[in-house]
Amino acid sequence: MREHLDSQLTQRALVGRAQSLGWHPERIDVLDGDLGQSAAGAQTRDDFKALAAEVALGHVGIVFGWQVSRLARNNAEWYQLLDLAALFGTLIGDTDGVYDPRLYNDRLLLGLKGTMSEAELYMMRQRLNAGRLSKVQRGEYVQRLPTGFVRLPDTRVVQDPDPQIRHVIALVLAKFEELGSCSRVLRYCKHHDIRLPRRQVSGPPPGEILWRLPSEAAIGSMLTNPAYAGAFVHGRRTSDPTRHHPDRRTPAMVRRPRAEWQCIIHDAYPAYISWKQYLANQARLHDNAQRYTEHGGLGQGAPRDGAALLQGLATCGLCGHRMRVSYRPHVHYVCDGLYRTVAEPACARLDGASIEAFVIQAFFNAIAPAQLETLDEVLAQRQRERHRLETYHQQQVSQARYDATVARHRYEQVDPAYRLVAAELEREWENTLRALRQAQEAAERFAQEPDAPTLTAEQRRQLLNLSQTLPELWHREGLRHAQR
Incomplete structure (x- = not known):
């Protein structure tokens, strides 16, 4: 659009045609602010909105276009413009002729042109998507790489040659495997003054590595990106038309579950962790999320602060829901998952002291062979x-x-x-x-x-002699549940 101006000159030549049909130059307005904008919607096309408004006010005698059906690439907006033009007597003109939307034959021809224009856009999109998916299936599709990978001129992908970047990424992934939660890894990085690398994809220094303060979002992005497990994945995030915002040119992107990913190619990149470890990390993140409203409190939980030892960890053996803690008159573990979800009676109400004593003894027995x-x-x-x-x-x-x-x-x-x-x-x-x-x-x-x-x-x-001394240390006064 910026370099090849022949199309613009051809469209602006329609001013001369309007003059030849009797319109005075002062009565001719050229609306070219939508050049380079898709005609699939009117959300970002201010000149199209202005044209429709002027037609609705009866200020327009004729609308010229090189191909008038390209004024709108969807039938909803095209027929809305035709209805307004027919109501206020506005003519439509293109390189083939001049049409009056009030006449049946002209309206039929204009409607057919609009339908063909919309179908043309659909076919173009289908061909482009088919070509992209074909490259995806062959593993040749070039997508943006996360920090820690570099694409060579021959399109091969290698780990970043900077050992500092590789070391920090490996450290974050290893610490999550050890600590088990993003918040703990974040506190670890804060305590040791560890900054995380981030490759700029926009702004004044594109491609430059910036060292930022750690955040839970940055750590979560590393843990959930399958590229660090060596996998090429397409379709993790797709557009959702139901979440389209009027101020955005494209629909909002939403994350899809792994079962809905369009393509997964293993060993496409040099891996920082194995695919098995990646799946284990995702399962741990899912369990840590504690999404009671969406999942009904099912699955393994995460330790929580409180006077009870197993708070956040105890799970009902009957229904699989996480148990809450009741402190009156003393600690009890209560399962009300079925009551909250399907209004069924509560499964269990267990004495906290006896349950904790049994779990502690089972833990001591489990570590006895490994001294x-x-x-x-x-x-x-x-x-x-x-x-x-x-x-x-x-x-x-x-x-x-x-x-x-x-x-x-x-x-x-x-x-x-x-x-x-x-x-x-x-x-x-x-x-x-x-x-x-x-x-x-x-x-x-x-x-x-x-x-x-x-x-x-x-x-x-x-x-x-850990199995003999740990019970004594365990019951020492001043030891908090978090330490246990």
């Missing part, structure tokens, strides 16, 4: 955790030092006569130096933390 292995795994996990954090801080310092060096070189190369440019570059250099100092301080604070807990001989003996 020495438990100690080794705990210590190894602490070492792996510290190594990941140490690597992260080292990479942060290296990146900040590189950014400061680049900013210094840019400032030293600028002509001092350009004071405004020099001042801006000096400000950028100061910002990078400030970021470098903050990264170094964070690394120093981490280095000052104890490397590993110091275990006395008595503590090591207790850990090696």
Whole structure:
């Protein structure tokens, strides 16, 4: 539209035709504000709305168009314009002739042109969709990649060459597997001053990596994106015409369940986690959601604060609903899932103390065979955790030092006569130096933390005999349910 102007010139030449039919130049208005806009709807076409309003006011004698049926690509708006033109005596003209919508034959011909125009748009959309789906099925469809992947010139996809980006993404995915919830991973990142990478897709620096403060939305986006499991997926989000907003050009996009995804191709990308782990993460997120209104409180829950040990975790063995806690006169676990959903009697009301005592003893029995292995795994996990954090801080310092060096070189190369440019570059250099100092301080604070807990001989003996000593530790005064 911007480079090939022949179509615009041809359409504006219709002014001469209107003059040849007797209209004075001062009485001719050209409405070209909708150029480049789809005629499938009038929501974003202000000139079409203005034309319909002028026709309804009886201010228009004739409407010219190169192909008048393209004034509207749907029959609803096209016939509305024809009804207004017939009511107020407005003529319709195109390259083939001049039509009077009040006459039966002319109205029939205009209606046929509108129907063919709408069908043409439908066929065009069908062909485009068929071509796109064909590329999707072959795995050749190019879609936007999440942060952590890079597309090479030959269209192959590899993990980002920046080890810092790969390390942080792997760290977030590993911590969710360990901690089990987005909020806990978020608090972990906040506690250790971990920032998350984000590749800009719009704005002044498109394609640049920005390091942002962690958020639950950013962590959830990583966990729910199947690309990190190496899968190419098409159809995760599709448009929903029922949610169309008048101010939006396209319908709202909604997430579809995995059963409705149009295409899944495994091992299309180099994976950060396995597909099995991805499915386990989705199941854990689903259980953590606690969507009582949508799912009736079914499924495994998440621990909640309260005076009861199993609050948020206890599930009814009869109906599968999560049980709530009643504190009067003492702790009880009550299942009223059927009462809330289908008005049936409550399933159970169980004494809290006896249920908790049974669960605690079952837990002690379950860990009895794993004594020495438990100690080794705990210590190894602490070492792996510290190594990941140490690597992260080292990479942060290296990146900040590189950014400061680049900013210094840019400032030293600028002509001092350009004071405004020099001042801006000096400000950028100061910002990078400030970021470098903050990264170094964070690394120093981490280095000052104890490397590993110091275990006395008595503590090591207790850990090696965990099944015997844990009950004593469990019932120690001052220990909260969250710690248990």
